[in-house]
Amino acid sequence: MNDRIDKGDIVLINKSGKYHQQFGEVTVIDYNIFFVKILIVKLGNQEEAFEEKDLRLQAKKPSLQQVIVSIDKIIEQVDRIPYLPAKEKLELPNRLKYLKLDIPKLDKQLIQKNFDSIDKIFAAAREVDSSASFWQEIDSNLEKISWWIRTSL
Structure with a gap:
């Protein structure tokens, strides 16, 4: 792992004291x-300020390439959701493909609007049955995308 700490990375505070x-x-x-x-x-x-020597890197922010891979993994899972209404079953892969195309453009409003729509569709589907095994992969990939959007734009 690259030990250089960048914006968006998760760190552990090594400095003695309150944190x-x-x-x-x-x-x-x-x-x-x-x-x-x-x-x-x-x-x-x-928020608190620290010198880099007082921090230890725990997790790197996802790269653009990792986000694209996460979108592809979610697209593969959409067909496994049996109770997704027909309209959403068609709309969701399209929205994910548009998100994949929009992310390299770094248009925050467009990306955030599209991601929020995708997240809303998944939230509604999750209410019907959240116990299926594919939700774990979908949720971990959605979290990775959300983390990248939050820290990159």
């Missing part, structure tokens, strides 16, 4: 007057 051993997401990268890398880490509903 020791807590996990957070890097939201801002800056440098102080001595060119020391300072990272703003979101911990719950607050």
Whole structure:
């Protein structure tokens, strides 16, 4: 794993004190007057500044390529949802394909609107039966896409 910490990565606080051993997401990268890398880490509903040496990388933000692969994996799972209405069964793969085409363009509003529609369709389908095994793969891939959208745009 690349140990360089970037915006959107999940880190563990190694520094002794109030936040020791807590996990957070890097939201801002800056440098102080001595060119020391300072990272703003979101911990719950607050943000704190740390030097890079006080953090340990736990998970890298998904790359653009990983997001595209996640969309493909979700498209493969759509046919496995037996109780998806006909309209959504047709609309969902199309929306996913458009999302796949829109992501490289980095148009935040378009991507977010499309993702929200996709998420809404899955939420409605999940209400009917959330116990099927394919939901685990769909949910993990949706989370990866959501993480990328939240931290990349």
